[in-house]
Amino acid sequence: MTKMKCVRYCLPSPRSCWDYDVFVQPKMRLGTAFCRLWDEAHRQMHARGIEWTCSRISAFNPGSLRAHLRLGAVHLGSATFLAAGRYQLMIASRRPYIHFSGGPHSRPKLVFDTRPLEHGEQQCQPT
Numbered sequence: 001m002t003k004m005k006c007v008r009y010c011l012p013s014p015r016s017c018w019d020y021d022v023f024v025q026p027k028m029r030l031g032t033a034f035c036r037l038w039d040e041a042h043r044q045m046h047a048r049g050i051e052w053t054c055s056r057i058s059a060f061n062p063g064s065l066r067a068h069l070r071l072g073a074v075h076l077g078s079a080t081f082l083a084a085g086r087y088q089l090m091i092a093s094r095r096p097y098i099h100f101s102g103g104p105h106s107r108p109k110l111v112f113d114t115r116p117l118e119h120g121e122q123q124c125q126p127t
Contacts, residue, residue: 006101008108008110010112013113015118016050017052017053019055054114077094077110079091092110096108096109
């Protein structure tokens with residue numbers, strides 16, 4: 001049984017939201033389903049003032065990484081998790097950089113602030 005990584009993601013900008021996974025059946029992937037889904041999602045988010053979506057993409061999924069880059073993704077950071085029972089070690093490229101957890105009440109918080117991107121800056125700086 002695989003245990004999910006215990007981490008809290010924080011998006012301080014009201015103009016960003018979390019982008020959960022979208023699954024398109026393999027036989028439908030060469031068609032327009034994905035583009036149509038994203039067009040509608042973009043329309044609804046734009047109507048609510050959302051300019052940026054944030055995703056957690058596994059480094060072991062190069063197809064997803066390439067697809068996101070083609071869509072204009074900006075790399076905001078990375079984290080590696082090592083888990084043993086109720087213990088977890090996180091090593092990340094942004095604060096808190098290293099975090100050791102002894103259970104679900106002690107989980108790291110990763111902040112992804114898209115406000116610099118909203119103002120036309122090329123990179124988000126770690127907060």
